[in-house]
Amino acid sequence: MLKNRQIAFIGAGAMGGAMISGVLACNIVEPGQIIASDPRRDVCDALKLKYGVDVTTNNVVACKDSNVIVLSVKPQVLNEVFKVLSGSIESDALVISIVAGAKLSTLVAGLNHKSVIRCMPNTPAQIGQGISVWTGSTGVSRLQNKQTKVILESLGREIHVDDEKYIDMATALTGSGPAYIYLFIEALVEAGVNIGFSKTEAEELVRTTVVGSVAYAMESVENVSDLRAQVTSPGGTTEAAVDFLEAEDFRTIVSNAVSAAYQRAIELGQNN
Ligand SMILES: NC(=O)c1ccc[n+]([C@@H]2O[C@H](COP(=O)([O-])OP(=O)(O)OC[C@H]3O[C@@H](n4cnc5c(N)ncnc54)[C@H](OP(=O)(O)O)[C@@H]3O)[C@@H](O)[C@H]2O)c1
Numbered sequence: 001m002l003k004n005r006q007i008a009f010i011g012a013g014a015m016g017g018a019m020i021s022g023v024l025a026c027n028i029v030e031p032g033q034i035i036a037s038d039p040r041r042d043v044c045d046a047l048k049l050k051y052g053v054d055v056t057t058n059n060v061v062a063c064k065d066s067n068v069i070v071l072s073v074k075p076q077v078l079n080e081v082f083k084v085l086s087g088s089i090e091s092d093a094l095v096i097s098i099v100a101g102a103k104l105s106t107l108v109a110g111l112n113h114k115s116v117i118r119c120m121p122n123t124p125a126q127i128g129q130g131i132s133v134w135t136g137s138t139g140v141s142r143l144q145n146k147q148t149k150v151i152l153e154s155l156g157r158e159i160h161v162d163d164e165k166y167i168d169m170a171t172a173l174t175g176s177g178p179a180y181i182y183l184f185i186e187a188l189v190e191a192g193v194n195i196g197f198s199k200t201e202a203e204e205l206v207r208t209t210v211v212g213s214v215a216y217a218m219e220s221v222e223n224v225s226d227l228r229a230q231v232t233s234p235g236g237t238t239e240a241a242v243d244f245l246e247a248e249d250f251r252t253i254v255s256n257a258v259s260a261a262y263q264r265a266i267e268l269g270q271n272n
Pocket residue numbers: 010011012013014015016017037038039040043059072073074075077080081098099100120121122123175176
């Protein structure tokens with residue numbers, strides 16, 4: 001479906017790079033079908049060396065002859081990108097934006113282009129284990145929807161939504177989600193060091209515990225509360241820790257953190 005298609009990545013930082021890695025690992029496109037545009041020459045050179053993709057520091061050059069254009073810049077530079085790209089995108093090209101907060105109406109008007117997908121992926125995409133939530137403007141054709149699905153499936157799971165509000169919600173839960181998990185891992189490793197493990201030992205123990213627990217939860221038919229209860233015997237060690245977390249309002253802290261991310265996603269949309 002993506003044979004003879006050229007895909008441009010406008011901005012190839014953390015997430016753009018993760019997506020390039022993901023689509024190549026899945027073999028849905030060849031390196032020669034990808035052109036990555038980033039302002040820094042050293043970033044371009046590193047991408048070319050790592051993935052064998054074409055690179056440029058000029059966004060217009062990247063979009064010329066590209067059938068799919070992935071916008072993966074920070075929201076703060078979006079207006080600058082609009083100025084350069086408005087009128088430079090082929091009329092039958094598909095634009096896929098992963099820019100947090102940027103609404104479909106803003107993207108369609110800013111790029112002066114009718115076929116735009118708004119998507120929220122996450123960084124596990126680079127090993128095919130991401131999750132992407134997406135929706136499209138009315139100008140997106142059936143074929144372009146299918147192409148989007150193929151690209152996003154190569155990055156892990158994909159979920160299409162009809163209502164755009166779910167994209168800001170997914171931004172807070174799954175786009176930022178890996179950072180919450182890594183913060184928890186960091187905190188657990190520090191806790192392990194505090195009770196006497198070396199950093200290396202604690203990292204190994206914590207990473208393996210997290211991977212095993214998540215894999216088990218994914219395979220189990222039971223819900224996670226039941227799985228937690230199985231580890232928590234009355235009067236035991238786990239209960240001592242869980243009671244402490246509950247007393248300190250761990251759930252409210254997590255919920256307020258996700259709400260803060262959600263509010264920020266909405267704010268970014270209002271600024272753009
Ligand atoms: N990181 C995530 O986990 C994640 C998840 C989902 C969605 N997103 C979204 O993905 C977008 C990119 O995030 P990121 O984390 O990948 O940011 P990033 O690492 O900063 O990558 C953005 C890249 O765009 C480059 N850039 C700056 N101005 C540009 C321009 N005018 N034209 C082309 N490229 C330009 C930056 O170069 P310089 O560094 O030289 O400025 C940087 O290499 C954001 O909108 C974010 O909301 C990110």
